[in-house]
């Protein structure tokens with residue numbers, strides 16, 4: 001049965017008032033939903049990222065769940081150890097890595113790959129704000145092409161890594177993309193992943209007002225437009241089988257791009273070029289959807 005607004009309201013979030021997050025932070029919307037679905041029987045492993053600031057420092061805390069802060073490169077390894085320790089004690093606890101895109105697609109990728117390959121019984125959630133935000137907006141391997149960051153002042157020249165597909169290639173039981181602009185799609189993916197044994201990976205598109213330069217009240221709109229313009233397709237891969245979970249009527253990519261000043265260097269012709277890449281990927285996903293197995 002699908003998660004409804006009433007289910008979400010009934011369940012308790014581990015996110016408390018008074019955090020250090022910026023107004024309109026997409027990552028905190030993602031965490032509110034995730035912690036409601038994952039419940040109190042959850043331990044989070046958080047490497048250095050905005051969230052390690054948002055959670056605040058001891059003795060204050062904006063998160064009511066237990067958190068283990070760990071070195072960037074080792075989050076998935078730490079989570080593997082925590083999960084095995086609980087198992088040894090006979091306790092069934094959700095162990096979840098909650099990491100930014102830099103900590104996932106760049107610095108933590110080898111520990112993540114190792115844990116996925118070993119089939120560790122953990123969930124890895126990447127909240128993707130598409131740059132190293134906590135240290136002042138530097139480009140990451142997840143930053144989209146043409147986005148302006150402090151280290152790509154004229155726009156990034158490279159395509160981002162396709163991390164969900166990289167993880168799926170490890171043949172793990174569950175991989176999904178999600179966006180804070182489609183909260184029930186995200187909630188249902190979390191609910192499904194929660195019940196699966198083995199390595200689960202969810203990659204959440206998490207708009208960041210200061211990093212992407214858009215008004216703070218537009219976070220949900222940006223997150224929704226990313227999906228509606230096919231910039232950020234929503235799909236899941238369960239035991240190797242891919243399904244596109246949301247198929248909206250397509251809106252022009254320009255609507256999404258022009259909402260954010262990080263894409264200010266893009267001319268209209270370049271947006272058209274980008275739209276072709278976006279359609280290529282969308283059509284490829286629809287093609288994969290017809291296959292028996294992706295990996």
Ligand SMILES: Cc1ncc(C[n+]2csc(CCOP(=O)(O)OP(=O)(O)O)c2C)c(N)n1
Nearest residue numbers: 048049050100101102103131132133134135
């Ligand atoms: C090994 C190591 N290198 C660099 C840093 C500095 N550092 C702390 S947070 C951060 C950015 C993290 O970016 P990301 O994972 O994308 O999360 P975000 O800050 O965007 O939430 C960096 C580079 C560090 N703490 N440890």
Ligand code: SF4
Nearest residue numbers: 021022025050133208
């Ligand atoms: S910089 Fe972005 S991701 Fe970090 S707390 Fe602020 S809004 Fe959230």
